[in-house]
Amino acid sequence: MTATTEINKIISKENMVYGKTSVLLDNEMHYCPGCTHGVIHKVIAEVIDEMGIQDKTIGISPVGCSVLAYNYLDIDWQQAAHGRAPALATATSRLMPEKYVFTYQGDGDLASIGCAEIIHACNRGENIVVFFVNNAIYGMTGGQMAPTTLEGQVTATTPYGRDCAVTGFPMKITEMIAMLPGTRFVTRQSAETPGAVRKLKKVVQKAFENTREKKGLSFIEIVSTCSSGWKLSPVKSNEWMKENMFPYYPLGTLKDE
Amino acid sequence: MGDVRLMKGNEVIAEAAIRCGCDGYFGYPITPQSEVMETLMIRKPQEETGMVVLQAESEVAAINMVYGGASCGKKVMTSSSSPGVSLKQEGITYLAGAELPALIVNIVRGGPGLGTIQPAQSDYFQAVKGGGHGDYKLIVLAPASVQEMNDFVDLSFELAFKYLNPAMILSDGVIGQMMEKVELSEYKPRWTAEEIEKISGSWATTGKTPGAQRRISTSLDLDSAKQEIFNHKLQAKYRAMEENEVRFEKIACDDAEYLFVAYGSSARICQKAVEQAREKGIKVGLLRPITLFPYPTKAIQEMLKNVKGILAVEMSAGQMVEDVRLAVNGKVPVEHFGRYGGIIPTPEEVVEALEQKILGK
Numbered sequence: 123m124t125a126t127t128e129i130n131k132i133i134s135k136e137n138m139v140y141g142k143t144s145v146l147l148d149n150e151m152h153y154c155p156g157c158t159h160g161v162i163h164k165v166i167a168e169v170i171d172e173m174g175i176q177d178k179t180i181g182i183s184p185v186g187c188s189v190l191a192y193n194y195l196d197i198d199w200q201q202a203a204h205g206r207a208p209a210l211a212t213a214t215s216r217l218m219p220e221k222y223v224f225t226y227q228g229d230g231d232l233a234s235i236g237c238a239e240i241i242h243a244c245n246r247g248e249n250i251v252v253f254f255v256n257n258a259i260y261g262m263t264g265g266q267m268a269p270t271t272l273e274g275q276v277t278a279t280t281p282y283g284r285d286c287a288v289t290g291f292p293m294k295i296t297e298m299i300a301m302l303p304g305t306r307f308v309t310r311q312s313a314e315t316p317g318a319v320r321k322l323k324k325v326v327q328k329a330f331e332n333t334r335e336k337k338g339l340s341f342i343e344i345v346s347t348c349s350s351g352w353k354l355s356p357v358k359s360n361e362w363m364k365e366n367m368f369p370y371y372p373l374g375t376l377k378d379e
Numbered sequence: 380m381g382d383v384r385l386m387k388g389n390e391v392i393a394e395a396a397i398r399c400g401c402d403g404y405f406g407y408p409i410t411p412q413s414e415v416m417e418t419l420m421i422r423k424p425q426e427e428t429g430m431v432v433l434q435a436e437s438e439v440a441a442i443n444m445v446y447g448g449a450s451c452g453k454k455v456m457t458s459s460s461s462p463g464v465s466l467k468q469e470g471i472t473y474l475a476g477a478e479l480p481a482l483i484v485n486i487v488r489g490g491p492g493l494g495t496i497q498p499a500q501s502d503y504f505q506a507v508k509g510g511g512h513g514d515y516k517l518i519v520l521a522p523a524s525v526q527e528m529n530d531f532v533d534l535s536f537e538l539a540f541k542y543l544n545p546a547m548i549l550s551d552g553v554i555g556q557m558m559e560k561v562e563l564s565e566y567k568p569r570w571t572a573e574e575i576e577k578i579s580g581s582w583a584t585t586g587k588t589p590g591a592q593r594r595i596s597t598s599l600d601l602d603s604a605k606q607e608i609f610n611h612k613l614q615a616k617y618r619a620m621e622e623n624e625v626r627f628e629k630i631a632c633d634d635a636e637y638l639f640v641a642y643g644s645s646a647r648i649c650q651k652a653v654e655q656a657r658e659k660g661i662k663v664g665l666l667r668p669i670t671l672f673p674y675p676t677k678a679i680q681e682m683l684k685n686v687k688g689i690l691a692v693e694m695s696a697g698q699m700v701e702d703v704r705l706a707v708n709g710k711v712p713v714e715h716f717g718r719y720g721g722i723i724p725t726p727e728e729v730v731e732a733l734e735q736k737i738l739g740k
């Protein structure tokens with residue numbers, strides 16, 4: 123018996139306890155090892171699969187490392203200009219109110235260039251889900267400062283550490299959004315442990331259920347790592363995130379109405 | 380005769396949108412075009428046809444709402460005036476790059492910068508030559524009457540969906556604000572989901588049908604070789620527009636020895652100037668481009684058999700005149716006459732310019 127046939131026997135259907143959802147495509151991901159984007163994709167794909175809403179879901183991808191998210195989730199997608207995903211989602215959801223519409227955005231996309239679009243979509247209470255991947259850096263363009271970059275954090279454009287006197291302060295946009303009467307569900311999660319992923323999955327499901335019940339806007343921040351931008355190994359990145367990001371961006375649900 | 384009324388150009392844009400089965404309007408107030416959205420808000424089409432009307436937080440948001448709506452295969456539009464249309468350029472190039480149909484209306488005012496709220500035609504380059512980044516073209520229609528403000532809304536959508544390309548109505552504060560008699564279009568129902576599937580089923584992001592190919596609305600391709608092929612495809616589309624969609628009007632051209640070339644409200648002024656010049660014995664005609672892209676290059680060239688000189692009249696410092704010169708290619712003198720910054724020329728001034736700049740040569 124060769125090694126492969128033996129492996130095939132072991133992973134036969136009867137022995138399987140877990141499978142990859144078919145909503146997640148087999149395309150090889152371009153994300154760096156340890157990148158949180160991949161984990162978040164998987165969670166969203168699983169929820170779409172389990173809720174049976176694949177044919178009714180439209181994703182809006184941002185400009186950032188997840189610009190190519192449409193290569194990985196087997197749903198219809200629109201690719202937005204940098205920061206504008208909430209505007210696309212607004213029209214898509216209003217013109218097709220029976221669909222599930224979500225945006226997937228990084229911190230540069232959502233909190234910097236797209237600050238106006240996200241605030242106003244939230245304020246109008248659009249019936250959409252927003253995924254906000256906060257890795258405190260611009261991953262795609264090579265690790266420059268983001269609005270969420272922490273004080274003292276070294277990035278390509280803050281090579282001596284972020285000086286808040288010059289650059290302003292790490293922005294808690296999720297707290298700002300929770301204040302807006304248009305939002306129904308605002309939560310901050312992470313995805314670095316199986317437990318955290320399970321929690322994340324629960325809130326993702328809740329968010330899509332909110333869309334179904336026409337409750338309005340659900341906002342999910344995921345505090346994430348960017349090992350390439352941070353110049354740390356995946357394991358060290360998780361440690362750095364827990365030590366530095368979690369105290370400033372505390373996990374938990376800010377609003378659930 | 381159908382439904383004939385006395386209406387403002389801007390109001391007619393709104394009315395024509397409702398009647399042609401438009402699904403969504405997204406805008407931001409700016410003079411001299413705010414009546415478009417105001418009229419829609421008064422008319423409440425959401426209760427009549429189900430059309431969505433939304434005041435966006437900015438022109439940037441409005442054009443990106445248009446991108447989202449267009450991606451769903453819906454007939455969607457926005458309107459603005461010059462400073463606002465500058466903000467829309469990002470979204471417009473994304474629409475062109477994603478091959479999405481949409482209508483953008485620009486009721487032009489004088490610039491640059493915040494400029495003036497008075498009419499101008501100084502956004503020709505922006506509309507016709509690009510405006511946003513990349514090699515793309517808009518279909519650009521230039522109405523010269525309130526009637527054409529009505530007619531070109533439906534025509535823009537027809538062309539936008541035929542070529543999967545954004546279309547622009549390039550008008551100005553004169554046509555937007557003036558009242559004229561207009562015969563409104565018959566009502567067309569909005570497309571049903573089934574009709575959208577039939578018309579735009581190969582690309583509209585309406586939710587993946589099980590087993591079918593999923594649809595992605597994007598302008599991104601990181602592979603340069605593929606991006607070049609895609610650009611060839613776009614260029615072929617623009618050549619097809621040049622072949623099939625050129626529209627223009629000729630007035631008093633049969634015996635013309637001289638020619639005005641003018642579009643929009645300048646063409647209206649030139650029409651009067653033609654009468655005045657002819658009273659003086661000057662045989663001048665008017666060629667009015669209706670499509671600014673594709674431009675009536677051949678029509679101008681055909682006039683060169685009898686015409687000895689051309690005056691391009693525009694409310695700008697000289698933009699469209701460049702396209703006239705390209706068409707004429709030095710065969711006869713081409714001069715420009717313009718008032719700008721919000722000043723509208725009189726027919727007398729235009730005749731005088733013809734005498735000095737063309738006949739005087």
Ligand SMILES: Cc1ncc(C[n+]2csc(CCOP(=O)(O)OP(=O)(O)O)c2C)c(N)n1
Nearest residue numbers: 185186187204228229230231259260261262
């Ligand atoms: C209008 C515009 N400005 C700048 C860029 C360059 N750019 C691409 S991605 C990006 C930052 C993305 O950072 P973020 O949203 O945090 O996403 P991440 O890559 O970290 O997931 C920038 C500035 C662009 N594509 N378009």
Ligand code: SF4
Nearest residue numbers: 153154157187261348
């Ligand atoms: S650069 Fe950062 S955000 Fe981008 S894929 Fe790599 S780890 Fe992920």
Ligand SMILES: [Mg+2]
Nearest residue numbers: 228229259261
């Ligand atoms: Mg980031």
